[in-house]
Amino acid sequence: ALLTAFITPLEREDLDLMSCALDTVLDRIEGVVQRVYFTNIQSIHPDAIVIAHKVTDACRAMKDLMVELPNYRKSKTLRELVIQINTIESEADELYINAMRNLHVNGKDPLEVIAWRDVYAFLEYCADCCENVADVVDSIVMKNS
Incomplete structure (x- = not known):
């Protein structure tokens, strides 16, 4: 679609990179839901709720x-975002480490520990992927400024 669309103020490769980064966030969120489903988690740990927030x-x-983003040249808030x-990603990293520690110290059922390790990992991947989107946008802005 990018090849046949109008000429954009940003390079098509940058738009493709950004859309792929956004898609990865969605894939990771879906990954969390899938792991909750296929590991048959019946109740959510409080640590998972905090990371999900x-x-x-x-x-x-x-x-x-x-x-x-469309106003990147005049934006006063883009860099702040x-x-x-x-x-937020750094805070999620710290929460992830604490959740994993709590899981391994207090977990009694090995299957539950395995299931929650996957869920926590994917929640942390979500945060990483959000940071990647921000980094891609930051790179695009720097390149076009």
Whole structure:
């Protein structure tokens, strides 16, 4: 579609890179849901809820980033949004480490530990992928400024 579409103010390769990064976020979120489903998790750990809220915060900030991107030359908030997403990802990393520690120290059922390790890992991947979107946008802006 990019090859036949109108000429954009941003390079097509950059738009493709950004759309792939956004798609990866969706794939990782779907991965969390799939792992909850196929490992038959019946109740959600509080640590997972806290990490999921961080991912939600990062997704909201990504939405704001995408809204702001067309105005990147005049934007006063675009850089702040990139920093905000990077900060959220760092916070999610810390929550992930604490959740994994809690899981391995307090987990009694080995199957439950295995299931939650996967879920926590994919929640952390979600945060990483959100940061990647912010980094791609930041790179695009720097390249076109």
